[in-house]
Amino acid sequence: MSGAEAITIIGLIASVTTIIETSRDLYDAATSAQGLHDAFRAVSQNIPLVLNILRDCKTVQEQIDRDYAASTDAHHRHELEESSKAVKPVMSACAENAQQLKKILEKVVPGDTAHWLERYKKATQAVMPYKKRKVEYSMKEMLEKLQVLHTIEAEKRSAEVEAAIQHLSELPPSLPEDDSRYSHSGAGPMNVNAGGGIQKNYSQSGGSNNKMYNAENRNFGGD
Template sequence: MSGAEAFAVIGLISSIITIIDTTRQVYDAATNAEGLHEAFHLVSQKLPLVLDILIDCRRISEQKQDQFKQETDVIRKRELEKSAEAVRPVVEQCKQSAKELQEIFGKVFTGDGANWFERYRKAASAVFGKKGRVEDLMSDMLDSLQLLQAKQIFRDAVSQHSSELVEAIQELSEVASSLPEEDGRYKHSGSGPMNVNASTGTQNNYNQSGRNNTQNFGGQTQHFAK
């Protein structure tokens, strides 16, 4: 791998910075944020922290690239290449989470038609191919930034934000789910129906005939017929 390929991480970091900055602008410009789930507000509060860390990482990467260009020692050049290569997978994962978050914010805040929750539910489904949550995407980004702290090239840049990262991750883990119906409270595998009374009241007399059927019952009072 050439030095240019190894230090392509600079372009990756720059693209994430642009994505995050655009996401923040979408939120700041929103006129329909009233009544929005608290997770959106919390995620938006963490965007500047992500930007600060990424800007520091880009600056360090540019410095290392300059050192690589000026370095004449082959071994040292290879060490600089390896340090840049090592962070690339983590940065790529961070970019993926940032892109998905940007897509959801864009559809929630600029979409027409349904209320914000319905736009959010559809956007999350479209982005993931399954349901996902904005707080999880932000947590994924923060986890990626924490991983960069273990990489020598970015150790100093990330370490100075270490306590902020820990606090942010903790806050996100405690926020109420922004997609509560996707938390997996009721799960069913196998064939047959699942019947759940998630509210109050009585669920009575469900009959199911046939072979190899699976029944799940959730209710206040249940009467099973043969």
């Protein structure tokens, strides 16, 4: 492990820490945060836990780097090198989650509470296109990634992290779930009756394609 590699990993941890601290400051500075979905509050409440784990990781990594520099045992140096390599992809993934949270908070938290949901929808579409993602998911994923490291480096936080992940998992969705059972990418009509009862009077205008259905039971497929 070269000195440059060690600096890169420590720098990555520091970068994630800075992003999370910025997110904390954004939420704390908001005058209307109380009008947001509970998921935003849950995210904010978990920020101190994330910061504590990141500080633990930085402390451990700094010690690993010192041990690596001082050791002349090739096997020990290899173990330290592998330990550092394992941290880098986890922190890179955490950096992505942290950036998502910060960008959403930047767009959603400031302003009046009456239109926060519309700002939130637009923010998630801009920050995370093509993904079903919510603030609680980003925080939950970050904790799950850090959990891999913290179970090795700080067992005392295990129960706290598990409780935080469980709480985030049980929150009502901060955005309405898209009904992905029904999608249509081709030509022609799509007839859907998502509830009970009779599906009546569907029509498609347009010459020979004009059709109307008034059906109590319609069956498709094989036997």
